[in-house]
Amino acid sequence: MDCVNSGDVDEAISGTSAAEIADSVRSLVDNGRLSAGEPLPPVRALADRLGVNRNTVVAAYRLLGQAGTVVTLGRGGTRVAAPVPLAAEGYAQDSVLRDVGDGNPDPSLIPDLSAALTSLAGRPVLYGEPVIDPELEQWARGWVSPDVPDPDAVRLTITGGAVDAMERLLAQALVRDDAVALEDPCFLSAMRTVRLGGYRPVPIPVDEEGMTVAGLRTALAQGVRAVICTPRAQNPTGVSLTQRRAAELRAVLADHPYVLVIADDHYSLLTRRPYHSIIGPGHRRFALIRSVSKFLGPDMCLAVTATDPETADRLAMHFSPGSSWVSHLLQRLTVALVTDPEVMAAVDRAGEHYLARNTAFAERLTAHGVPCTAGDGLSLWVDVDAPSRAVAEQLMRRGWLARPGDEFILADTGAARRLRLTVHTLSDADADRLAADVAAAVRATASR
Secondary structure, eight states, X not given: OOOOOTTTHHHHOOOSSHHHHHHHHHHHHHXXXXXXXXXXXXXXXXXXXXXXXXXXXXXXXXXXHHTTSEEEOGGGOEEEOOOOOOOOSSOOTTOOSEEOOOOOOOGGGSOOOHHHHTTOOOOOOOXXXXXXXXXXXXXXXHHXXXXXXXXXXXXXXXXXXXXXXXXXXXXXXXXXXXXXXXXXXXXXXXXXXXXXXXXXXXXXXEXXXXXXXXXXXXXXXXXXXXXEEOOSSOTTTOOOOOHHHHHHHHHHHTXXXXXXEEEEOTTTTTOOSOOOOOOOTTOSSEEEEEESHHHHOTTOOOEEEEEOHHHHHHHHTTOOTTTTXXXXXXXXXXXXXXXXXXXXXXXXXXXXXXXXHHHHHHHHHHHTTOOOXXXXXXXXXXEOSSOHHHHHHHHHHTTEEOEEGGGGOSSOGGGGGEEEEOOTTOOHHHHHHXXXXXXXXXXXHHTO
């Protein structure tokens, strides 16, 4: 590709509106004529050459900044942004350290699929047939009906997991640069979905009762078109919405019935907490997502999404039998598992196991001088009262790989003093050692 040297950048940018100028810069970046770190022209100089108002160029640069195409460096001017790697859930690759930040379920507690697989024989499903298995739909309706407004009007869509559902929901409702409200600290997959989709994340702080009312009001005032909320076992904090907080959030959203509200109830059958919805009876655009992957295993990429009829119709345009539907074999396997009393009893025991192991480890940490309370979910959110990356580095020297809290941050700097730890697979001896090592790492960091 031909590069544009610094003297020619000004001449390469064109347009008379903010959108046209921003598109021109994007094109130069996309075709390789502008690369990461290269400066854009000063606002006044570009405005004079293009014959536009200075505020038009300011608006164009703002659009580019929101899209992550450029960064503003104060006196360093505006430069093309370098790609920023986004943290992802799961095991760290190529690490010899004991991974206690992966956020995975315990593989020994995932139901054995072998017996259920033998029952899947049946006639082939052909093009043009319904995309939802009738038995799965019947079971799924019973699963979501108590927790949605007007169950008779709700429509179901089956997607390839919760992240797939989230991507499709945002795609059918938003365009690039639209604002999406996210909890802060935020589930890594939700953060990645929003940023890779080209949407603009707007943070809503999370406290001990869940998404804050003031944060939601501020986000709505900024024009968000979608709100993503985790009603139970919020990742990474483990917080679940209280009944009071859910009612307060419903009251705020009542004045914004056409904002798409997405409730990601990812931990549904494992949680010990009641479900409190932020979706009020009069809300017009909503989705409740429940995935099976936390309790049936990550390889079971299937989620049930309950929505209002209009959202369901728009989602339907993103599915076509034979190409993007969820495999009926996977749907039948899901039905076989969730209707098996022994499997569901095992799922219930798994939920108890995660809570018990997290609680026991929180008590270990507290005994070592690192106060901690177990929330809900697969991991613990630990306040180390020190920069989390520095504590994580100290833990690496002791053989542990933890998740520093700043990976989950949108704006809340408090999360930079937290670690997310996944400890439910540790033996008692290993749990004792990790708790002691966390305390030692905190002390070593504080003494620097």
